[in-house]
């Protein structure tokens with residue numbers, strides 16, 4: 591049994607997520623990669639492995655079931671904006687091989703880390719992009735973010751990347767009523783979904799958004 595495998599498996603059970611042994615191994619390998627390269631790439635301020643498991647891996651794993659419910663298992667394209675070390679993008683790529691995941695970050699080292707993780711974890715459907723999201727024009731079915739920006743900035747900076755029928759998935763702490771009130775006119779929230787992250791005593795939610803029908 592690898593270090594942290596038991597708490598990871600307990601967390602997956604609490605989230606009702608069924609993953610293969612290979613996927614559990616990839617999640618542990620991914621966390622090892624973050625720890626190994628953190629000093630060089632400055633990926634995260636969270637240093638303790640047990641904290642990294644709850645604050646980063648399990649927190650990101652909490653969006654997998656809601657995302658799958660949204661996609662219904664269809665093969666879609668997802669853009670993770672301001673992905674940093676790949677959260678939640680890499681976790682989604684590990685859990686959902688049918689989703690083609692692009693992680694964009696303005697910091698070259700972070701995008702390089704994602705590329706490196708894609709090779710090391712054998713995730714051919716994962717790529718790291720070094721760019722400001724505002725400059726991207728390819729379209730995605732789901733545009734996600736975690737700890738990125740206000741909802742208004744997130745949707746306006748990434749607006750050109752959202753497919754016609756696409757949705758935004760914003761990971762937030764407590765229900766961001768002020769940010770929702772400040773959204774641009776053409777955008778609407780269609781669901782705010784409370785999340786429970788195993789081992790994390792903090793409020794978490796997903797804000798689902800889309801363009802208003804004109």
Ligand SMILES: C[S@@+](CC[C@H](N)C(=O)[O-])C[C@H]1O[C@@H](n2cnc3c(N)ncnc32)[C@H](O)[C@@H]1O
Pocket residue numbers: 671672673674675676677678694695696697700721722723724735736737738747
């Ligand atoms: C606080 S970090 C969050 C990283 C990761 N999503 C997480 O949850 O740990 C925000 C990231 O957004 C990136 N970023 C900031 N502005 C950006 C932009 N306009 N386009 C793409 N990435 C951006 C930063 O470089 C940073 O890595």
